[in-house]
Each structure stands twice: as structure tokens, then as C-alpha cells.
Amino acid sequence: MTTSTDSDHLLDLLKASGARITKPRRVIVRILAEKGGQHPDAMDIFRRAVREDSRISLPTVYRTLKVLEEQGAIQRHAFSDGRSRYEPAAGEHHDHLIDMDTGDVIEFHSEKIEQLQEEIARELGYEIVHHRLELYGRKRKAGKRR
């Protein structure tokens, strides 16, 4: 169980930024550090948070997420489903493949693609600040000819 550690890391980032460590923030940060069910949206987090402390409000969830994002502690993604989804910014950069049937989010990374992107931007006279690469697909059915 690395839960405690990851959670503490987020709290440290918060503290370092001069923010106060409040009860709601403890709960929200703990949820973000949880292993299963990644890329939750604000409502997902809110629902889980309420289970731990029924007084927590949705605005506080949003406010905490915003602070964490500004601190670079978490990342916000806007997949094509309206809401924003969040994930701790721990690991290295990666992009996402979204299962259109289940909604599952699969992470991947291609150094080749990353480099090609840089190359393209350079040729166009630009410097990439950030990018977004999302693949939307469905599981390949068995019988693949060829």
C-alpha cells in the first residue's frame, strides 16, 4: 500500500505552496492518490469524498483540484465527454487511448511520436508548450484477416 505515501506527497506540495491542510483537502488528496479507478472526474471524486466526510461540498472539490493543478501536483484532461478528468502528475508523460465502449482509459507512451511532434512544430516555426494526443477506439474483434 503506497497510498499513504502518495497522498502525503500531494499534501506536501500543497503545504509547500502555502496552502492550509484542511480536512476536506486531506480527503480529496487521499482519493486522488488511490490506486484503482483512475482518471476520475470532479463528480466521481465528490461522491467518494462524501462517503468519508458528508460535509464536503462540490465547490470545494473543484477548488482543491484547481489548487493542486496550479501546483503541478495533478493534471487535468478534457477527453471528449464534457467533464474534466484528473490524475496525479507523478509519473512520466503519457498519452491516452479511450475505450469507446467501456470508457476505460489506457495509458501509453511513444517516444517516436513525441519526437515527430517536436519535429513538425519546429518545421512550422513553433515550440510546443504542451500537446494532447487521444486515441478513441474499440477492442479488436478476434478474426483479423491477414
Added chain:
Amino acid sequence: MTTSTDSDHLLDLLKASGARITKPRRVIVRILAEKGGQHPDAMDIFRRAVREDSRISLPTVYRTLKVLEEQGAIQRHAFSDGRSRYEPAAGEHHDHLIDMDTGDVIEFHSEKIEQLQEEIARELGYEIVHHRLELYGRKRKAGKRR
């Protein structure tokens, strides 16, 4: 001036789907087929439309855009600025580089990247239905070392 032709093409697609060719639709389609100022959002289109026919309403703009999208006549993009942006689905597939300072949208295409995406999805057991690749950057300043 290919304007007339492009516009007519969109109208044909509409007609083919059994939709009625109304005055507002003519105006909106004409605007979408215009050459300059591409990737307009609904409000952009609405403002231009009102100039041609002050009776046109925003909901009608949205409704027409939706019909056109369902017909595959136009594509909707959700760049990271809240609103959706539209463009005729005429040409070949391409991705976008957004100038973070000016908001300019530059189109590009990399067959290599497209193939790498397919490869990655296949390895993960998926078939790509569609994808989204957006580069956000700023113009590279002169003095580039190296």
C-alpha cells in the same frame, strides 16, 4: 472563387439526408464554405450570419451545425478554449497546431504519426475509430542555439 461550389456541396449533402433547404441553412452553409478565417466557433458563425440575415438565431446555428456534422459534412473540434470549432470535412485528414499567443490554428499531417498511432492501438488490442492530436505552442524566437 470556389465558394459557390463548396457551398453547394454542403447543401447537396443536406438535401440528400432529407433535410429542407431553408434560408438560414443557406446562409450558414455559405459561411462555412468561405475561404478565410477558418475553424470558426458557433458564435463566430452566428455573428457573420446575422449580417446576412438579421433574423437568424443562435439555436438555429447550433442545430444546423449538428445536422451537418451528423451528415459528415463538417467536423467539430474541441480545442482547449471551451467552445467547439467547425470546419468543412472536405479535404484529407489533418491535425492541428494552435498558436497559444494568437489563437491561430495551423494544420499539418504526418503519415508517420498516423501509422504509429495505428501500431500502438493494435498492440493494445484496439482499433482506432478516431483520434485527436493537438499541439499547443508559441512561435520560436530567433536566436536558436545549436
Added chain:
DNA sequence: GAGCAGATGATAATGATTTTCAATACTGCA
């Protein structure tokens, strides 16, 4: 433990997009 700035919850506000619904205008047909 007191004091105060920052944080919270309840509630209203936003902004983009969609829905409702009565009035209107395309279209195919007489």
C-alpha cells in the same frame, strides 16, 4: 487560547449548448 487570513458550504452566476413550443415556411402533390 486568541486572532486572522485563508478555506468552506450554500447558493447564485456563468457560458456554451440544448430543449420546448407555438408560429412559420419548405416540399411534394393536386
Added chain:
DNA sequence: TGCAGTATTGAAAATCATTATCATCTGCTC
């Protein structure tokens, strides 16, 4: 060309996710 019947429209209200307001509360420093 005239009409009926239905798709489409405009005005206004509703949605949805997210943010702002503001009075109250609470970490945190001394």
C-alpha cells in the same frame, strides 16, 4: 399555382459543468 402536412425556426427557458459570492468557520502562528 395552391395547399396540406411536416420539418424548421425564433424566443425563451433549461441543462451541465464549472466558477464566483459571501457570510461563517477553522488551520496556523504567536
